[in-house]
Amino acid sequence: NAGVTQTPKFRILKIGQSMTLQCTQDMNHNYMYWYRQDPGMGLKLIYYSVGAGITDKGEVPNGYNVSRSTTEDFPLRLELAAPSQTSVYFCASSPGGGQGGWQPQHFGDGTRLSIL
Amino acid sequence: GEDVEQSLFLSVREGDSSVINCTYTDSSSTYLYWYKQEPGAGLQLLTYIFSNMDMKQDQRLTVLLNKKDKHLSLRIADTQTGDSAIYFCADGEDGTASKLTFGTGTRLQVTL
Numbered sequence: 119n120a121g122v123t124q125t126p127k128f129r130i131l132k133i134g135q136s137m138t139l140q141c142t143q144d145m146n147h148n149y150m151y152w153y154r155q156d157p158g159m160g161l162k163l164i165y166y167s168v169g170a171g172i173t174d175k176g177e178v179p180n181g182y183n184v185s186r187s188t189t190e191d192f193p194l195r196l197e198l199a200a201p202s203q204t205s206v207y208f209c210a211s212s213p214g215g216g217q218g219g220w221q222p223q224h225f226g227d228g229t230r231l232s233i234l
Numbered sequence: 235g236e237d238v239e240q241s242l243f244l245s246v247r248e249g250d251s252s253v254i255n256c257t258y259t260d261s262s263s264t265y266l267y268w269y270k271q272e273p274g275a276g277l278q279l280l281t282y283i284f285s286n287m288d289m290k291q292d293q294r295l296t297v298l299l300n301k302k303d304k305h306l307s308l309r310i311a312d313t314q315t316g317d318s319a320i321y322f323c324a325d326g327e328d329g330t331a332s333k334l335t336f337g338t339g340t341r342l343q344v345t346l
Contacts, residue, residue, distance in 0.1 A: 222267065
């Protein structure tokens with residue numbers, strides 16, 4: 119069982135380039151999330167989704183876009199890469215829906231992105 | 235907004251107990267979680283506690299919750315070198331798309 123899969127694992131971009139970070143999960147989870155992790159910091163929520171066709175901003179959405187056309191996939195797009203977006207990006211999913219409560223998040227292994 | 239705080243670093247000798255502390259501000263937290271992050275990897279769920287519990291034990295792990303002081307701790311008994319990692323506490327609120335607020339993480343170093 120693969121869980122949450124992120125691609126690519128590493129990427130170097132030039133300032134102003136665009137790219138899409140891919141995330142897919144095979145657990146049939148309703149909720150999906152994108153975080154960034156900067157050195158010595160916790161995780162900051164960028165965007166999240168509670169189901170196909172529904173997305174919402176998190177704490178640090180500027181400079182990013184997302185879409186959720188299927189339950190399985192939740193890509194994150196950087197349109198005009200800036201050095202401040204150098205970070206490690208994590209995708210996560212949780213079952214969602216139902217009675218709420220116990221809803222642990224399952225994480226991918228991350229994408230390490232450098233913008234030079 | 236919500237805030238979750240942890241100390242940045244803890245060093246213990248192999249075989250000793252480790253205690254990692256966390257404070258949070260959100261009084262409506264429903265579940266509190268502990269995640270472990272090994273180098274170059276994502277976060278793995280270690281354990282959790284429901285907000286109406288004071289303590290939870292799971293093998294070598296003991297979670298204590300003081301809801302009045304909004305203080306959470308994770309005790310690892312008989313700490314091993316394989317426990318070296320960054321430990322994050324996170325609090326979650328029911329009914330908010332299961333969003334979590336993470337602390338900054340505590341780096342645990344286990345020495346021989």
